[in-house]
Amino acid sequence: MSTHSFTEENYLKLIYALVSRGADEVSTNALAEVTATRAASVTDMLKRLADKQLVHYRKYQGVRLTDEGERLALTIIRRHRLWEVFLVDKLGFGWDQVHEMAEELEHIRSDELVERLDSFLGNPQFDPHGDPIPTPAGHMPAAPSQKMADLLPNESACLLGVLDHSAAFLQHLDRSGLVLGCTVNVSEISPFDRSMRVTIPPGQTLFVSYDVARNLLVGPTKA
């Protein structure tokens, strides 16, 4: 039942994010970058987190989360994503507007609140960007990994998520009419710039640049 500061929670979340997208251990500088602080501040915090047994830390060697640290990181990510669903589904915010608010809401410290929110939202499996919502016990479900850019001509797929979460990218998708859950069919790929001609229901055709296609996650169509 010990309680952690907002700052500590944010470090855990960010360490999780950095580890899960590649490296085995996270460097001090990488953390300084994502926390928007200096390396010296990061070192301080890592020592504190190590004292609390939330990370494994060896000088000059980088960090990784302990089991308890990972469990905690995942409950925070769970809260973040559930609040995003609330903001979009219930309050009508756009998926490009909710990140900052969820950054604050994720720190509200009541497990019962989170579980009631979860049922109120209908136990969603994914957040508005298609990211999977961790279980209450702290397990991260598998996420789709195939990119739209990997599709071949004549293949169809279901649009499931985004890799780039920036407001600019999300707004671009809005303007293009690309919505999560929609079925896309690749009719042609330009050999020159790898841009795709795709059709989406109801029979609409659009061009998707490679830069966009490699930031979109797809899966098998529901058919």
Add this chain to the structure above:
Amino acid sequence: MSTHSFTEENYLKLIYALVSRGADEVSTNALAEVTATRAASVTDMLKRLADKQLVHYRKYQGVRLTDEGERLALTIIRRHRLWEVFLVDKLGFGWDQVHEMAEELEHIRSDELVERLDSFLGNPQFDPHGDPIPTPAGHMPAAPSQKMADLLPNESACLLGVLDHSAAFLQHLDRSGLVLGCTVNVSEISPFDRSMRVTIPPGQTLFVSYDVARNLLVGPTKA
């Protein structure tokens, strides 16, 4: 657009609460009591709030809010009460469970969030305890002021709010079947202990102690 710390917001809210229930100015000791800190800490904070023009403060004389301080206090109270409505109406919490969570939620800093929440909840005028919800512009609507203990035999009234917000009191009301909005009719008042015999729909009779009756707010029946 300047931003204030949680702590500053809490001081403002508590100063408002103390002023509105009596005294013209609030003493350092009274604030130390409600903030659960020491007088010396309060003095420090009052200086900081005075620097930010949120309170009028003169040494040894107590404090009161500036117009800007009061406006801010009321937006925080507005947020608190709206979140309480959300927790009770949408998530199904009991009215005795929501205070602590709302204490955290009230500090989420997005005006658009609050206004969208307000519409989502159907623009409620009162929180689950019958306290009026301040307007977005920072105006506190009038609250009912008549106490159930002031009713005379044979008078009827509508139960509108509570003065005591403790979980113990609220749970007592739950066990008694006293619900906000219900019509109460006083059939008899004991001259000995001022306890009341009241009837509530559907034709149920119960005894209400003076201690309970003076913590209940009533108004004219809707009829």
Add this chain to the structure above:
DNA sequence: ATAAATTTTTAGATTAGACTAAAAAAAGTT
């Protein structure tokens, strides 16, 4: 109106979380 009690303020410390500047370790280059 003077002394005693209470309240409030000052002075000086502490903690979390940040900072800068400098030292130490690791990695990269000839």
Add this chain to the structure above:
DNA sequence: AACTTTTTTTAGTCTAATCTAAAAATTTAT
């Protein structure tokens, strides 16, 4: 292998919000 560059850590400082102990102002009581 030795030198250079980069990364990380240490050492010392800063701010917000707290604390204790002591001093100052106000209030109460004789």
